[in-house]
Amino acid sequence: xxxxxxxxxxxxxxxxxxxxxxxxxxxxxxRGWKVRALVRDLDGALPHLPRSGVQMLVGDIGDRGAVRALxxxxxAAVHLVGIRREMKPGGFRRLHVDATRRVxxxxxxxxxxxxxxxxxxxxxxxxxxxxxxxxxxAERIVRRSxxxxxxxxxxxxxxxxxxxxxxxxxxVTQKAPPFLFLPYFVRVIPGIPCPKWETPRLSPxxxxxxxxxxVGALDNASTIGEVYPLVGPEAMTWPDMLRTVxxxxxxxxxxxxxxGIPQDAAWLKAKTAELLGVGSLLPFGTSExxxxxxxxxxxxxxxxxxxxxxxxxxxxxxxAYAPLI
Numbered sequence: 427x428x429x430x431x432x433x434x435x436x437x438x439x440x441x442x443x444x445x446x447x448x449x450x451x452x453x454x455x456x457r458g459w460k461v462r463a464l465v466r467d468l469d470g471a472l473p474h475l476p477r478s479g480v481q482m483l484v485g486d487i488g489d490r491g492a493v494r495a496l497x498x499x500x501x502a503a504v505h506l507v508g509i510r511r512e513m514k515p516g517g518f519r520r521l522h523v524d525a526t527r528r529v530x531x532x533x534x535x536x537x538x539x540x541x542x543x544x545x546x547x548x549x550x551x552x553x554x555x556x557x558x559x560x561x562x563x564a565e566r567i568v569r570r571s572x573x574x575x576x577x578x579x580x581x582x583x584x585x586x587x588x589x590x591x592x593x594x595x596x597x598v599t600q601k602a603p604p605f606l607f608l609p610y611f612v613r614v615i616p617g618i619p620c621p622k623w624e625t626p627r628l629s630p631x632x633x634x635x636x637x638x639x640x641v642g643a644l645d646n647a648s649t650i651g652e653v654y655p656l657v658g659p660e661a662m663t664w665p666d667m668l669r670t671v672x673x674x675x676x677x678x679x680x681x682x683x684x685x686g687i688p689q690d691a692a693w694l695k696a697k698t699a700e701l702l703g704v705g706s707l708l709p710f711g712t713s714e715x716x717x718x719x720x721x722x723x724x725x726x727x728x729x730x731x732x733x734x735x736x737x738x739x740x741x742x743x744x745x746a747y748a749p750l751i
Contacts, residue, residue: 434460435502438464438504439461439462440493440496440504441487455480461481464485466485503533503542522560527567533573541576542575543575543577545577578640584631585634598671598675608669613720625664643733649732665684674745
Protein backbone atom coordinates (compact mmCIF):
# COMPACT_ATOMS: atom_id res chain seq x y z
CA UNK A 427 0.00 0.00 0.00
CA UNK A 428 1.29 3.48 -0.85
CA UNK A 429 2.01 5.84 2.07
CA UNK A 430 -0.59 8.24 0.70
CA UNK A 431 -3.25 5.54 1.10
CA UNK A 432 -2.34 5.03 4.79
CA UNK A 433 -2.98 8.59 5.97
CA UNK A 434 -5.23 8.50 9.01
CA UNK A 435 -4.51 4.87 9.85
CA UNK A 436 -3.27 4.43 13.40
CA UNK A 437 -0.62 1.90 14.40
CA UNK A 438 -0.37 1.10 18.12
CA UNK A 439 3.15 0.16 19.29
CA UNK A 440 4.32 -1.14 22.66
CA UNK A 441 7.98 -0.81 23.57
CA UNK A 442 8.08 2.18 21.23
CA UNK A 443 11.03 3.97 22.82
CA UNK A 444 13.19 0.83 23.03
CA UNK A 445 15.99 -0.09 20.66
CA UNK A 446 13.80 -1.80 18.06
CA UNK A 447 10.70 0.27 18.83
CA UNK A 448 12.24 3.59 17.90
CA UNK A 449 13.28 2.22 14.49
CA UNK A 450 9.84 0.72 13.89
CA UNK A 451 8.20 4.02 14.80
CA UNK A 452 10.39 6.04 12.45
CA UNK A 453 9.84 3.72 9.53
CA UNK A 454 6.09 3.49 10.14
CA UNK A 455 5.82 7.29 10.12
CA UNK A 456 7.88 7.45 6.92
CA ARG A 457 5.41 5.04 5.32
CA GLY A 458 2.41 7.12 6.27
CA TRP A 459 1.17 5.55 9.49
CA LYS A 460 -0.03 7.61 12.43
CA VAL A 461 1.78 6.00 15.36
CA ARG A 462 0.38 5.80 18.88
CA ALA A 463 3.24 4.82 21.18
CA LEU A 464 3.01 3.50 24.72
CA VAL A 465 5.96 4.88 26.75
CA ARG A 466 6.71 4.75 30.45
CA ASP A 467 8.77 7.94 30.58
CA LEU A 468 7.87 10.83 28.29
CA ASP A 469 11.11 12.74 28.85
CA GLY A 470 13.14 9.63 28.16
CA ALA A 471 11.18 8.81 25.01
CA LEU A 472 11.15 12.25 23.39
CA PRO A 473 14.79 12.22 22.14
CA HIS A 474 14.26 8.88 20.38
CA LEU A 475 10.92 9.26 18.60
CA PRO A 476 9.78 11.50 15.74
CA ARG A 477 8.20 14.76 16.88
CA SER A 478 5.53 14.55 14.20
CA GLY A 479 3.40 11.57 13.32
CA VAL A 480 3.73 9.99 16.78
CA GLN A 481 1.24 10.34 19.64
CA MET A 482 2.93 9.36 22.90
CA LEU A 483 0.70 7.75 25.50
CA VAL A 484 2.33 7.60 28.92
CA GLY A 485 1.52 4.38 30.71
CA ASP A 486 2.74 0.98 31.81
CA ILE A 487 2.29 -2.30 29.96
CA GLY A 488 0.97 -3.72 33.24
CA ASP A 489 -1.96 -1.29 33.26
CA ARG A 490 -4.96 -2.71 31.39
CA GLY A 491 -6.47 0.74 31.03
CA ALA A 492 -3.32 2.11 29.39
CA VAL A 493 -3.11 -0.84 27.01
CA ARG A 494 -6.79 -0.46 26.10
CA ALA A 495 -6.29 3.26 25.43
CA LEU A 496 -3.27 2.44 23.26
CA UNK A 497 -5.11 0.13 20.86
CA UNK A 498 -8.56 1.76 20.88
CA UNK A 499 -9.42 2.79 17.32
CA UNK A 500 -6.13 1.55 15.88
CA UNK A 501 -5.88 -0.25 12.56
CA ALA A 502 -3.08 -2.54 13.76
CA ALA A 503 -0.83 -3.25 16.73
CA VAL A 504 2.86 -4.11 17.04
CA HIS A 505 3.91 -5.66 20.35
CA LEU A 506 7.63 -5.28 21.06
CA VAL A 507 7.88 -5.29 24.86
CA GLY A 508 10.36 -7.80 26.24
CA ILE A 509 13.52 -8.14 28.29
CA ARG A 510 16.69 -10.14 27.73
CA ARG A 511 17.60 -10.29 31.39
CA GLU A 512 15.43 -10.85 34.44
CA MET A 513 16.52 -8.42 37.15
CA LYS A 514 13.68 -9.34 39.53
CA PRO A 515 11.97 -12.72 40.02
CA GLY A 516 9.00 -13.12 37.70
CA GLY A 517 10.18 -10.44 35.28
CA PHE A 518 10.10 -12.72 32.23
CA ARG A 519 6.57 -13.86 33.00
CA ARG A 520 5.28 -10.34 33.62
CA LEU A 521 6.83 -8.80 30.52
CA HIS A 522 6.59 -11.72 28.10
CA VAL A 523 3.51 -13.75 29.04
CA ASP A 524 1.27 -11.39 31.01
CA ALA A 525 2.00 -8.36 28.82
CA THR A 526 1.26 -10.31 25.65
CA ARG A 527 -2.02 -11.61 27.05
CA ARG A 528 -3.00 -8.06 28.03
CA VAL A 529 -2.26 -6.64 24.56
CA UNK A 530 -3.98 -9.51 22.73
CA UNK A 531 -7.08 -9.20 24.90
CA UNK A 532 -7.18 -5.42 24.40
CA UNK A 533 -6.94 -5.87 20.61
CA UNK A 534 -9.77 -8.40 20.62
CA UNK A 535 -11.96 -6.23 22.85
CA UNK A 536 -11.30 -3.15 20.70
CA UNK A 537 -11.78 -4.82 17.33
CA UNK A 538 -8.13 -4.51 16.27
CA UNK A 539 -7.50 -7.47 13.97
CA UNK A 540 -3.94 -7.01 12.69
CA UNK A 541 -1.24 -7.87 15.18
CA UNK A 542 2.54 -8.29 14.74
CA UNK A 543 4.54 -9.86 17.57
CA UNK A 544 8.18 -9.80 18.64
CA UNK A 545 9.52 -13.18 19.74
CA UNK A 546 13.08 -14.53 19.54
CA UNK A 547 15.07 -17.07 17.56
CA UNK A 548 15.47 -20.24 19.61
CA UNK A 549 12.00 -19.97 21.16
CA UNK A 550 10.55 -23.45 21.64
CA UNK A 551 8.33 -25.39 24.04
CA UNK A 552 11.14 -26.98 26.04
CA UNK A 553 13.79 -24.29 25.83
CA UNK A 554 16.66 -24.47 28.28
CA UNK A 555 16.26 -20.88 29.47
CA UNK A 556 13.40 -19.11 31.23
CA UNK A 557 13.64 -16.47 28.51
CA UNK A 558 12.82 -18.90 25.72
CA UNK A 559 10.16 -20.70 27.74
CA UNK A 560 8.23 -17.51 28.47
CA UNK A 561 8.65 -16.32 24.88
CA UNK A 562 7.06 -19.62 23.79
CA UNK A 563 4.16 -19.14 26.20
CA ALA A 564 3.62 -15.68 24.74
CA GLU A 565 3.62 -17.12 21.22
CA ARG A 566 0.95 -19.65 22.24
CA ILE A 567 -1.30 -16.85 23.43
CA VAL A 568 -0.92 -15.14 20.06
CA ARG A 569 -1.36 -18.32 18.01
CA ARG A 570 -4.52 -19.32 19.86
CA SER A 571 -6.13 -15.90 19.44
CA UNK A 572 -8.55 -14.89 16.69
CA UNK A 573 -6.22 -12.07 15.59
CA UNK A 574 -4.61 -11.82 12.17
CA UNK A 575 -1.18 -12.35 13.63
CA UNK A 576 2.40 -12.53 12.42
CA UNK A 577 5.32 -13.56 14.65
CA UNK A 578 8.96 -12.60 14.11
CA UNK A 579 11.91 -14.36 15.73
CA UNK A 580 15.12 -12.34 15.37
CA UNK A 581 18.66 -13.47 16.02
CA UNK A 582 20.97 -10.95 17.73
CA UNK A 583 19.79 -7.50 16.60
CA UNK A 584 22.56 -4.99 16.00
CA UNK A 585 22.65 -1.25 15.42
CA UNK A 586 24.43 1.86 16.70
CA UNK A 587 21.98 2.44 19.55
CA UNK A 588 21.67 -1.19 20.61
CA UNK A 589 22.70 -2.37 24.07
CA UNK A 590 24.90 -5.17 22.76
CA UNK A 591 26.92 -2.98 20.38
CA UNK A 592 27.48 -0.41 23.10
CA UNK A 593 28.70 -3.16 25.43
CA UNK A 594 30.93 -4.64 22.72
CA UNK A 595 32.42 -1.22 22.01
CA UNK A 596 33.36 -1.02 25.69
CA UNK A 597 35.14 -4.36 25.41
CA VAL A 598 37.09 -3.63 22.22
CA THR A 599 38.14 -0.14 23.39
CA GLN A 600 39.07 -1.50 26.83
CA LYS A 601 36.70 0.90 28.57
CA ALA A 602 34.63 -1.88 30.13
CA PRO A 603 35.61 -5.23 31.74
CA PRO A 604 37.04 -7.77 31.16
CA PHE A 605 39.61 -5.38 29.52
CA LEU A 606 42.11 -8.09 28.46
CA PHE A 607 39.96 -10.23 26.13
CA LEU A 608 36.64 -10.33 24.26
CA PRO A 609 34.26 -12.68 26.12
CA TYR A 610 31.75 -15.12 24.74
CA PHE A 611 30.14 -18.30 26.06
CA VAL A 612 30.87 -21.82 24.85
CA ARG A 613 28.88 -24.98 25.45
CA VAL A 614 30.67 -27.90 27.04
CA ILE A 615 29.90 -31.39 25.72
CA PRO A 616 30.77 -34.16 28.20
CA GLY A 617 33.18 -36.73 26.84
CA ILE A 618 35.93 -39.21 27.61
CA PRO A 619 38.78 -38.66 28.31
CA CYS A 620 37.90 -34.95 28.44
CA PRO A 621 34.95 -32.73 27.57
CA LYS A 622 34.69 -30.90 24.26
CA TRP A 623 34.08 -27.19 23.84
CA GLU A 624 31.76 -26.09 21.04
CA THR A 625 31.69 -22.52 19.75
CA PRO A 626 28.17 -21.26 19.07
CA ARG A 627 27.16 -19.49 15.86
CA LEU A 628 24.79 -16.61 15.28
CA SER A 629 23.31 -14.66 12.38
CA PRO A 630 23.26 -11.01 13.52
CA UNK A 631 20.48 -8.99 11.89
CA UNK A 632 20.38 -5.23 11.38
CA UNK A 633 17.78 -3.32 13.38
CA UNK A 634 16.82 -1.56 10.14
CA UNK A 635 15.99 -4.91 8.56
CA UNK A 636 13.96 -5.90 11.62
CA UNK A 637 11.99 -2.64 11.42
CA UNK A 638 11.43 -3.18 7.70
CA UNK A 639 10.03 -6.65 8.37
CA UNK A 640 7.61 -5.45 11.05
CA VAL A 641 6.27 -2.49 9.10
CA GLY A 642 6.26 -4.37 5.79
CA ALA A 643 4.19 -7.20 7.25
CA LEU A 644 1.32 -4.95 8.32
CA ASP A 645 -0.30 -4.77 4.87
CA ASN A 646 1.06 -8.06 3.58
CA ALA A 647 -1.74 -10.63 3.88
CA SER A 648 0.60 -13.49 2.99
CA THR A 649 2.33 -13.06 6.37
CA ILE A 650 -0.83 -13.63 8.43
CA GLY A 651 -0.57 -16.78 10.54
CA GLU A 652 3.15 -17.15 9.78
CA VAL A 653 6.28 -17.27 11.96
CA TYR A 654 9.48 -15.82 10.49
CA PRO A 655 13.11 -16.07 11.57
CA LEU A 656 14.80 -12.70 11.12
CA VAL A 657 18.51 -13.20 10.51
CA GLY A 658 21.42 -11.74 8.64
CA PRO A 659 22.78 -13.45 5.53
CA GLU A 660 25.74 -15.14 7.25
CA ALA A 661 26.17 -17.65 10.07
CA MET A 662 29.16 -16.46 12.11
CA THR A 663 30.93 -17.86 15.12
CA TRP A 664 31.01 -15.59 18.13
CA PRO A 665 34.81 -15.15 17.82
CA ASP A 666 34.44 -14.08 14.18
CA MET A 667 31.70 -11.64 15.08
CA LEU A 668 33.71 -10.14 17.94
CA ARG A 669 36.79 -9.77 15.74
CA THR A 670 34.65 -7.98 13.17
CA VAL A 671 33.48 -5.55 15.87
CA UNK A 672 37.06 -5.08 17.08
CA UNK A 673 38.31 -4.32 13.58
CA UNK A 674 35.41 -2.03 12.71
CA UNK A 675 35.01 0.19 15.79
CA UNK A 676 37.18 3.33 15.96
CA UNK A 677 39.61 3.36 18.87
CA UNK A 678 39.57 -0.41 19.39
CA UNK A 679 42.62 -2.35 20.51
CA UNK A 680 43.10 -4.67 17.52
CA UNK A 681 45.37 -6.99 19.51
CA UNK A 682 42.52 -8.15 21.75
CA UNK A 683 41.34 -11.71 21.11
CA UNK A 684 38.08 -13.53 21.85
CA UNK A 685 38.11 -15.98 24.76
CA GLY A 686 35.40 -18.56 25.40
CA ILE A 687 33.90 -18.92 28.87
CA PRO A 688 32.27 -22.28 29.67
CA GLN A 689 28.50 -21.96 29.86
CA ASP A 690 28.20 -23.85 33.17
CA ALA A 691 30.80 -21.66 34.85
CA ALA A 692 29.08 -18.50 33.62
CA TRP A 693 25.68 -19.77 34.79
CA LEU A 694 27.04 -20.65 38.24
CA LYS A 695 28.64 -17.23 38.59
CA ALA A 696 25.42 -15.47 37.59
CA LYS A 697 23.31 -17.65 39.89
CA THR A 698 25.63 -17.07 42.84
CA ALA A 699 25.59 -13.33 42.26
CA GLU A 700 21.80 -13.44 42.03
CA LEU A 701 21.48 -15.32 45.34
CA LEU A 702 23.83 -12.85 47.01
CA GLY A 703 21.75 -9.93 45.72
CA VAL A 704 24.52 -8.53 43.53
CA GLY A 705 23.41 -9.92 40.17
CA SER A 706 23.18 -6.44 38.68
CA LEU A 707 26.96 -6.12 38.96
CA LEU A 708 27.41 -8.70 36.22
CA PRO A 709 26.78 -7.87 32.53
CA PHE A 710 24.81 -11.11 32.10
CA GLY A 711 22.24 -13.26 33.89
CA THR A 712 21.59 -17.00 34.07
CA SER A 713 19.34 -17.11 31.00
CA GLU A 714 21.86 -15.16 28.94
CA UNK A 715 24.62 -17.61 29.83
CA UNK A 716 22.41 -20.44 28.54
CA UNK A 717 21.13 -18.68 25.43
CA UNK A 718 24.45 -17.30 24.22
CA UNK A 719 25.96 -20.80 24.27
CA UNK A 720 23.33 -22.04 21.79
CA UNK A 721 23.47 -21.66 18.02
CA UNK A 722 21.28 -18.75 16.95
CA UNK A 723 21.09 -19.20 13.20
CA UNK A 724 18.39 -19.76 10.59
CA UNK A 725 17.69 -19.24 6.91
CA UNK A 726 16.53 -15.80 5.71
CA UNK A 727 14.74 -17.43 2.74
CA UNK A 728 11.18 -17.24 4.10
CA UNK A 729 11.41 -13.53 4.95
CA UNK A 730 13.03 -12.88 1.59
CA UNK A 731 10.26 -14.72 -0.28
CA UNK A 732 7.26 -13.24 1.54
CA UNK A 733 8.54 -9.79 2.48
CA UNK A 734 11.19 -9.10 -0.14
CA UNK A 735 13.66 -8.62 2.69
CA UNK A 736 17.32 -8.81 1.68
CA UNK A 737 19.18 -8.52 4.99
CA UNK A 738 22.41 -6.55 5.29
CA UNK A 739 25.68 -8.37 5.88
CA UNK A 740 27.15 -7.68 9.31
CA UNK A 741 30.57 -6.24 8.46
CA UNK A 742 29.53 -3.50 5.98
CA UNK A 743 26.53 -2.56 8.11
CA UNK A 744 28.77 -2.23 11.17
CA UNK A 745 31.34 -0.10 9.37
CA ALA A 746 28.61 2.25 8.20
CA TYR A 747 27.39 3.02 11.72
CA ALA A 748 30.45 2.24 13.91
CA PRO A 749 31.34 5.94 14.48
CA LEU A 750 27.83 6.46 15.92
CA ILE A 751 28.00 3.78 18.62
